[in-house]
Amino acid sequence: MKKRSVLIAGHPTSVSLEEEFWDALKAEAAARGVSVNALIEEIDAGRTGNLSSAIRVFILTALQRRLAAGA
DSSP, rough: EEEEEEEEEEEEEEEEEEEHHHHHHHHHHHHHTTHHHHHHHHHHHOSSSSSHHHHHHHHHHHHEEEEHHHH
């Protein structure tokens, strides 16, 4: 588990995720041409629960869509 500080709407907060999720988040941000922080802000805007959980679900959904598109 790795805790990192991010800015959401100009306010600092910390997010704890497994390193694999940080890596996947970085890859997804790069694929979209945005910063990791910008992607986290996007995820935060649409979440209903815990931010760390929302990020994990977002990454899982993104990977599932890629797999379905490739199948």
